[in-house]
Amino acid sequence: MGLSTGGDTRRGATLLPTRQIRGRGRPVPFPATLDRTMRDDYEFVILGAGCSGLSLCYHLLESGVDAPILILDRKTSFEDDRTWCFWDVEYTPFTHLARKEWSSWSFASETGSVTQTTEHYPYKYLAGRDFYGHVLDRLAGSPNVTVRLGEEVGGYAEESNGVRIGTSAGRVLAGCVFDGRSLSPGSIAFEEARRRSVWVPQEFLGRHIRAGRDVFDPGRCTLMDFSVDQSRGLRFAYALPTGEREALVENVYLSEAGLSSQAHRGEIGTYLEDAYGLTPGEYEVVGEERGYIPMTDHRFPRRLGERVHSIGMLGGETRPSTGYTFLRIQRYCRELAGAIAAGSEPPARVHPRHLDLLDGIFLRFMRERPGECPEVYRKMFAGVPPDALVRFLTERSTPLDEARLIRALPKKPFLVLAAGALLECVTGGRT
């Protein structure tokens, strides 16, 4: 079963060539003034000019920090390489940049679909291009910030007068380092986490589609459509229509499917045909994004050294049960910047501990009983009031919200999984 717009959707179709384009449009303009100093010591050095590195720098400036800050990244330009979606449950300095929002969303499995409408918390769509552009402009207006691109960071060593960082362009001395280089598959941090934790990969490819006729309903997005073929692993389609003819459509696996980009594209093509009646000649692909988000209960170390802190995915900001990371990054970076400005200790974590157990249970459920996930999730989406569900998904839930969620879950399998999760909590997890 797919989501259908109903009626003869092919009428009046314009035939369009299907092009395959990576990323979207030109790189985000990089203000030349950002590459401004040639000094070799800084108070703060941020490794990685991605979501967490840029967010931290932004929050530091907002907190009034005017000490020299250097951001290093190996990429040579800022591409429109990802879209961040999040629920609007609280202020962030980037929320106003969202291009689109939905108050209604749907969920589907083989047995049916549910559409819910929130009263308070729309789901926001933030294009990578808009985030990078906005932050770079803000940084360019601050003479204490330098951003150096095209520099591979090798490693660092703590010395008596600071942290010595080795990059492909030389050495830099830092008073304090924030490592936001993410979790690359194959890296030591990635392999260590995978070995020691309950690990559910979220592997996906998304295509920005422009159709030749009106097919999408921009009034509602599809959060999870599990009615797609499940033979290669637990999988759903995610569709974010930004107009009647435009949508970001993603093919998402919650398993180690290891699909090639071409195979993902094929599955998206099938979904577009099944759910919207769109044949390949009826749309063009104007951009693509691809990701691997590890969902894990691994406890990522926050302190990597006396003066080295991890941020972003490397700091464990991905919510284990959902893969959402953006809001957590904003929360942590805001608190961290506030602590630095006040001269106090950086916080170890800011998200609530009491949800760790539920997160661990959901994670085990996906890993151990993937076949049951679509139906259980459908019942959860149908049975929990949407605002309560959003509060749970964003770690803003009240005890009543959590009671409602637990009531909507099947008791027996979840009790068994809870016992396993509890046992690992008590024994300190795997070794």
Ligand SMILES: Cc1cc2nc3c(=O)[nH]c(=O)nc-3n(C[C@H](O)[C@H](O)[C@H](O)COP(=O)(O)OP(=O)(O)OC[C@H]3O[C@@H](n4cnc5c(N)ncnc54)[C@H](O)[C@@H]3O)c2cc1C
């Ligand atoms: C396509 C995609 C879509 C996503 N969508 C959402 C979403 O809708 N909602 C949500 O909550 N989360 C989403 N996420 C998850 C998460 O929010 C993002 O991955 C986010 O960018 C993580 O931030 P980060 O700072 O940890 O890593 P990144 O933003 O990936 O930044 C890491 C930076 O470090 C640099 N780097 C790495 N190694 C080195 C090195 N050795 N030397 C120098 N530089 C280095 C990289 O070039 C990169 O710029 C998405 C992820 C992807 C990939």
